[in-house]
Amino acid sequence: MSARALTADLVSNGETPLSTAQWTVKLGDGGLADPELPEQTVELLKTRGIPATVPGNVYDSLLSAGLIPDPFIGTNEHDLHWIGRQEWVYSAKLPDHPESDHYNLVFYGLDTIAEVRLGGVVVGSTKNMHRTYDFDVTDAILAGAEDIEISFTSPYSFTDRVSEELGVYPGSYDEPYNLIRKMACNYGWDWGPTVVTSGPWRDGVLLGWDKARFVSTRISAGAELRSSLTGIGTVTVQGRIEVDPRLSPTNFKVRVSVSGEESSPVDTNMEISADGTFTAAVSVSDARIWWPHTLGDQPLYDVNVELVSSEDQVLDSRFERVGFRTVELVNDPCLEPEKAAQEGRFGLIINGRDTFARGWNWIPNDPLVDRVTEESYRARLIDVRDSGADWVRVWGGGIFEDDVFYDICDELGILVWQDFPFACASYPETPEWEEEVRAESADNVERLMSHPSLGVWNGNNENFMGYESWGWKDQLGDRGWGAKYYLETIPEVVSTVDPTRPYWPGSPYSGVPGQMDANPNYGTCHSWEVWNRQDYVHYLDSDPTFMAEFGWQSPPAWSTLVRAVDVPAGVTELDLTSPEVMNHQKAMEGMDKLERGVVEHFGSEALSSTAAWHYLTQIVQARAIATGVGHWRSLWPRCQGAFIWQINDCWPVISWAGVDADGHRKPMWYTARAMFADRMFTLKEIEGRLVAFLVNQTDEPWETNLSERVVNVAGNTIQQEDRAVSIPASSVKTIELSVTVSSPRQEVAVVDAEDQREVWIGVPDYDFSYPLPTYVGRFEAVPNADQPEFTLDIHAESLLRELILQADRIHPALVASSEAVTLLPGENHKWVITVRPGATEEETTDAIMALEEADWSFPVLSSIGDVLATED
Ligand code: BMA
Numbered sequence: 034m035s036a037r038a039l040t041a042d043l044v045s046n047g048e049t050p051l052s053t054a055q056w057t058v059k060l061g062d063g064g065l066a067d068p069e070l071p072e073q074t075v076e077l078l079k080t081r082g083i084p085a086t087v088p089g090n091v092y093d094s095l096l097s098a099g100l101i102p103d104p105f106i107g108t109n110e111h112d113l114h115w116i117g118r119q120e121w122v123y124s125a126k127l128p129d130h131p132e133s134d135h136y137n138l139v140f141y142g143l144d145t146i147a148e149v150r151l152g153g154v155v156v157g158s159t160k161n162m163h164r165t166y167d168f169d170v171t172d173a174i175l176a177g178a179e180d181i182e183i184s185f186t187s188p189y190s191f192t193d194r195v196s197e198e199l200g201v202y203p204g205s206y207d208e209p210y211n212l213i214r215k216m217a218c219n220y221g222w223d224w225g226p227t228v229v230t231s232g233p234w235r236d237g238v239l240l241g242w243d244k245a246r247f248v249s250t251r252i253s254a255g256a257e258l259r260s261s262l263t264g265i266g267t268v269t270v271q272g273r274i275e276v277d278p279r280l281s282p283t284n285f286k287v288r289v290s291v292s293g294e295e296s297s298p299v300d301t302n303m304e305i306s307a308d309g310t311f312t313a314a315v316s317v318s319d320a321r322i323w324w325p326h327t328l329g330d331q332p333l334y335d336v337n338v339e340l341v342s343s344e345d346q347v348l349d350s351r352f353e354r355v356g357f358r359t360v361e362l363v364n365d366p367c368l369e370p371e372k373a374a375q376e377g378r379f380g381l382i383i384n385g386r387d388t389f390a391r392g393w394n395w396i397p398n399d400p401l402v403d404r405v406t407e408e409s410y411r412a413r414l415i416d417v418r419d420s421g422a423d424w425v426r427v428w429g430g431g432i433f434e435d436d437v438f439y440d441i442c443d444e445l446g447i448l449v450w451q452d453f454p455f456a457c458a459s460y461p462e463t464p465e466w467e468e469e470v471r472a473e474s475a476d477n478v479e480r481l482m483s484h485p486s487l488g489v490w491n492g493n494n495e496n497f498m499g500y501e502s503w504g505w506k507d508q509l510g511d512r513g514w515g516a517k518y519y520l521e522t523i524p525e526v527v528s529t530v531d532p533t534r535p536y537w538p539g540s541p542y543s544g545v546p547g548q549m550d551a552n553p554n555y556g557t558c559h560s561w562e563v564w565n566r567q568d569y570v571h572y573l574d575s576d577p578t579f580m581a582e583f584g585w586q587s588p589p590a591w592s593t594l595v596r597a598v599d600v601p602a603g604v605t606e607l608d609l610t611s612p613e614v615m616n617h618q619k620a621m622e623g624m625d626k627l628e629r630g631v632v633e634h635f636g637s638e639a640l641s642s643t644a645a646w647h648y649l650t651q652i653v654q655a656r657a658i659a660t661g662v663g664h665w666r667s668l669w670p671r672c673q674g675a676f677i678w679q680i681n682d683c684w685p686v687i688s689w690a691g692v693d694a695d696g697h698r699k700p701m702w703y704t705a706r707a708m709f710a711d712r713m714f715t716l717k718e719i720e721g722r723l724v725a726f727l728v729n730q731t732d733e734p735w736e737t738n739l740s741e742r743v744v745n746v747a748g749n750t751i752q753q754e755d756r757a758v759s760i761p762a763s764s765v766k767t768i769e770l771s772v773t774v775s776s777p778r779q780e781v782a783v784v785d786a787e788d789q790r791e792v793w794i795g796v797p798d799y800d801f802s803y804p805l806p807t808y809v810g811r812f813e814a815v816p817n818a819d820q821p822e823f824t825l826d827i828h829a830e831s832l833l834r835e836l837i838l839q840a841d842r843i844h845p846a847l848v849a850s851s852e853a854v855t856l857l858p859g860e861n862h863k864w865v866i867t868v869r870p871g872a873t874e875e876e877t878t879d880a881i882m883a884l885e886e887a888d889w890s891f892p893v894l895s896s897i898g899d900v901l902a903t904e905d
Contacts, residue, residue: 047131047133047241047242048238048239048240049127049130049131049238049240050237050238051181051239052087054087054125054128055126056085056087056123057082057083057084057124058083058085058124058232059080059082059121060078060082060120061121062120063119063186064120064187074100082122082124083097084098087123087125087236087237088142088235088236089234090144090230090231090234090403091230091232092104092113092116092401104226105684105685106597107597107598107599107616108612108616110227110228113228116229117187117188117189117227117228118189119231120190121184121231121232122182122183122185123184123185123233124183125180126179126180126181127180127181128239131241133243135169135241135277136173137167137169137242137246138156138157138168138181139168139238139240140167141235141237142163142165142233142234142236143159143185143237144185144215144233144234144403145162146159146185146186146188146213147185147186148184148186149168149181150181151173152173152176153178153180153182154176154178156169157170160191160214161214161472161473162215162432163473163477164214164472165480170239185231187231188213188215188231189209189229191212191213192209192212195209195461196209199212199461202459202461202514203459203505203508203509204458205499206222210458211458211461214473216402216430216431216454217429217431217456217457218396218456218683222396222430223619224396224619224682224683224686225396225684226619228400230402232403234402234403242349245277245348246274246348247272247274247340247349248275248309249271250271250351251269251270251272251479251531252268252269252338253355254267254268254355254356255269255357255359258322258384258385261322261386262321263319263321263322264320265317265318266291266316266334267317268291268315269313270287270303270311270315271311271312272287272338273309273310273311274305274309274340274349282306282307282308283307285305285340285341285343286303286340287302287340287341288300288301288339288341289337289338289339290335290337291355293320293332293334293335295321296319296320296334299315320357322358322384323356323357323443323446323485324358324384324446325423325424326418326423327388327421327730328384330446331356331445333356333443335353336353336354336355337350337351338353353483354484355484359382359384359385360381360382360489360534361381362381362489362535363378363379363382364378364379364556365377366378366379366544366554368545377555377578379557379578379579380670381448381488381489381673388423388730389666389670389672389675389728390674391421391675392422392424392425392426392675392676393417393422393677393679393691394425394426394584394678395413395427395428396679396681397431397434398410399683399684402431407437407441408871410434410435410438411441413680413681414445415445416681416692418447419706420691420702421705421709421710422705422709424449424674424676426449426540427450427452428494429453429454429456429491430456430494431452433451433477439487443485443486446486448487449487449489450489450540450581451481451490452491453491453493453519455515456493457495457496458496458499458515459500459505459515460496460514460515460518462513462514462518467518470518470523471522474526474527475526478490478527479530479531482530482533482534488535489535490527490531490536490537491537491539492519492524492538492539493515493540495541496514496515497516497538497539497549498559500549519539523536524536524538539557540582541556541557541558541582542556542557543555543556553575553578554578556578557579557580557581558578558579559580559581559582559583560580560583564583564626565626568630569630569653569657569660572657572664576665576671577665577672578673579672579674580665580674582676582678583675583678584677584679584689585653585657586620586626586654586687586689587627587653587654587655588687589688589695590695590839590841591839591842591892592844593693593694593695594617594647596685597685597686598614599613600613602844605642605643605644605892606642607643609643610624617685627646627687628640630653633797634797635798635799635900636797636798639900644895645892645900647892648895649900651699651701652700652837654689655703655835655853658701658705659705663708663714663715666726666765667765668765669728669730669765677705680692681694691705695845697841700835700853703851703852703853704852707789711730711731712727712729712730712735712737712760712787713789714726714728714739714786715728716782716791718793718795722770723782723793724768724769724770725767725784725786727739727765727766727768727786729760729763729765731762732762732763733762734761736758736759737760738755738758739756739757739758739768740753740784740786741755741771742754742782742784742785743773743774743781743783744783744832744857745779745780746779746831746832748831748832751780752771752772752773753772754771770782770784774794774795777795778802781832781834798901799901802903803832804832804898805898805902806833806896806898806899808829808830808833808856809827809828810827810828810889811824811825811826811828812824812825820868821867821880822865823865823867824863825838825849825866826861826862826864827856827861827862827864828861829856829861831858831898832856833855833896833898834855834896834897834898835855835897836856836862836896837854837896838850838864839894840884842892843883843884843887844879844880846877846880847866847867848869849867866884
């Protein structure tokens with residue numbers, strides 16, 4: 034378990050991180066039921082306890098102590114639910130700390146209902162995992178307190194009390210995640226396990242200070258554009274200090290310095306008012322403009338804020354990196370029903386430029402969320418960037434991520450659509466809850482507002498829809514259910530703390546007064562009917578203004594799946610109905626929906642083996658996502674965004690993710706990348722004609738050659754036409770194709786433009802005469818590569834449709850681009866195979882040996898012909 038850097042940039046003199054203490058965790062007396070554990074274990078947990086970490090949670094400690102099995106494997110998860118039903122007590126001797134006049138204990142994240150004691154005296158209590166808590170502990174420390182103890186009430190006993198008092202609040206899952214301010218998906222989700230945690234999930238500090246300290250610093254950056262490259266940048270710093278009662282705030286000053294790579298620092302000194310508040314703006318005259326990576330560079334500027342005494346001594350400081358850019362949210366609904374489908378508009382304008390927002394939804398990288406590391410953030414965010422997406426939506430059933438997540442987005446040029454943590458449920462609206470929501474929102478908006486990557490704040494996930502359409506309304510009667518937070522409380526906080534940034538109340542949300550539910554003609558939409566009940570081609574029936582969520586499931590890479598269900602890596606058949614597999618499929622009727630998707634196109638006979646199931650479900654997901662993204666991009670500017678559900682997984686699971694928990698990119702990731710490209714095309718059949726939609730999302734015209742061919746299964750070209758096409762900057766061009774498929778069971782239409790290829794057949798796959806795949810392969814080690822690197826070059830002798838290379842089936846540490854490529858007879862494709870970064874020496878040696886002896890046949894190399902070809 035790796036400890037992470039401090040979550041907030043609250044660096045001031047005299048900080049002693051709590052992570053440096055030697056922590057122990059024990060079972061408290063307030064558990065709900067006696068755990069069915071060996072007596073000795075209970076005895077150990079009640080008396081001596083076990084070593085613990087800060088940051089950490091009790092699952093981590095039990096795992097490290099060898100007292101529980103890995104909750105992610107097999108059905109272990111179910112044996113561990115007792116953990117969330119206990120009271121847990123963390124204790125430590127306070128680490129050595131410098132002497133000061135004043136002391137505060139600052140916690141960046143306690144999960145969740147906790148009481149903090151120093152030397153046996155209660156110094157504070159908490160009830161919200163999403164907040165920072167700051168307790169004045171001067172008296173306790175000066176009185177000689179040496180020990181710290183944090184007791185965590187069982188989350189379930191807390192929510193039992195809330196529901197006794199306030200009644201039932203309906204939500205999508207039968208767990209009380211909406212009655213406690215704790216990460217919702219920690220209670221399980223339709224892609225995640227139920228691992229209800231307790232513990233100090235982020236670090237804390239004992240802060241010693243003498244004369245004065247910062248208690249609030251709000252740093253934001255704005256830009257007045259002169260061109261797409263430069264403008265006047267403004268950094269605004271607002272804040273508040275706390276001073277020793279014997280002094281006046283006016284004795285101190287705040288110094289702000291802004292510097293960029295190519296500009297000399299601009300400094301300002303500010304006076305502080307008698308009430309301790311200060312505000313200042315620093316102007317950067319030739320600021321370079323920050324862009325998402327799809328449109329430009331990411332120049333960042335350092336902002337140093339220092340609290341200085343009259344003797345020029347620096348007492349406290351803050352550091353942030355900012356970028357200068359503008360983001361506007363345009364919501365222009367057309368209220369005349371007959372024109373709404375043509376004229377309604379919702380979109381995001383970056384630095385004055387209309388864009389189609391290409392995005393992925395993001396869930397927490399681990400349900401034991403304290404374990405997420407900078408490396409795992411970076412790896413998944415690189416997956417986002419390399420797919421061509423420029424947005425990531427941090428979904429409301431998770432958390433406000435760590436600062437480093439947004440730092441990486443700033444660097445990589447990925448814009449963030451940040452939900453407030455409310456998802457798929459109604460929430461109590463008592464004054465006490467509202468106060469909590471206000472405090473939590475202000476806290477996190479202040480923490481994150483300096484980041485240029487942060488594009489939009491969003492009130493909630495699917496709560497408006499649940500209230501209007503999922504029957505919650507009737508159960509709630511006239512009780513408040515959270516709408517007040519999304520429509521009043523949170524926007525008030527945003528407009529006070531961070532007026533520079535757009536706010537949108539929900540995903541989905543229409544934005545039309547009196548209509549909260551999703552409506553394709555207004556605001557943001559989610560598309561789930563298609564996955565839940567239809568074939569993916571029905572994405573083509575919708576033309577939303579903005580598609581904020583849609584997705585299709587598939588299994589993870591084979592090695593990830595077998596690891597999760599605890600069978601040996603070499604196994605090729607799995608019982609897909611076993612309790613272990615079913616525990617790694619959390620979606621309602623998920624297996625049936627996967628099967629329905631395959632049968633529709635390939636027929637039920639194609640599902641003759643687990644390998645065929647594994648391959649075809651991945652291919653259907655790849656086609657589904659390409660269909661959706663391609664279609665909605667073809668509707669630009671009517672439709673101005675498509676966010677795929679979802680980029681990442683939080684454990685090894687069958688889910689909607691584009692990249693699995695072990696970092697394997699699914700075939701879908703590659704088709705998404707093709708469809709997210711700045712210049713791309715998609716094919717649709719319209720009134721019996723094949724039509725290409727060519728999308729140019731750059732500011733230069735796109736001149737290209739569009740090649741159309743009809744090729745038969747024997748590999749002969751029946752028709753061919755090449756034409757030069759020109760697609761003006763920022764536009765979509767529609768071209769009716771000339772080729773026609775006259776024998777749809779034997780002929781495919783193949784359309785190429787630049788390095789994109791789209792293939793069209795006029796019948797369902799099960800009716801097409803796929804030839805037996807034949808090819809010649811050449812496997813080679815790349816000489817002089819820094820890391821072991823190999824290539825596999827395939828020369829097709831027959832039509833090979835949607836060919837993927839599943840290198841992880843040879844060895845789990847092997848990675849290859851498993852894109853679904855279609856090759857015509859005579860064509861070649863080369864894969865690069867590497868060993869996963871971070872693999873041990875032993876894994877690397879084993880992987881290389883396995884490669885040298887590999888059997889490359891199906892399912893290592895899989896194409897449609899492998900599962901559908903008939904001998905005749
Ligand atoms: C939407 C999301 C998630 C969910 C996903 C898949 O409802 O907001 O809650 O995981 O669909 O069902």
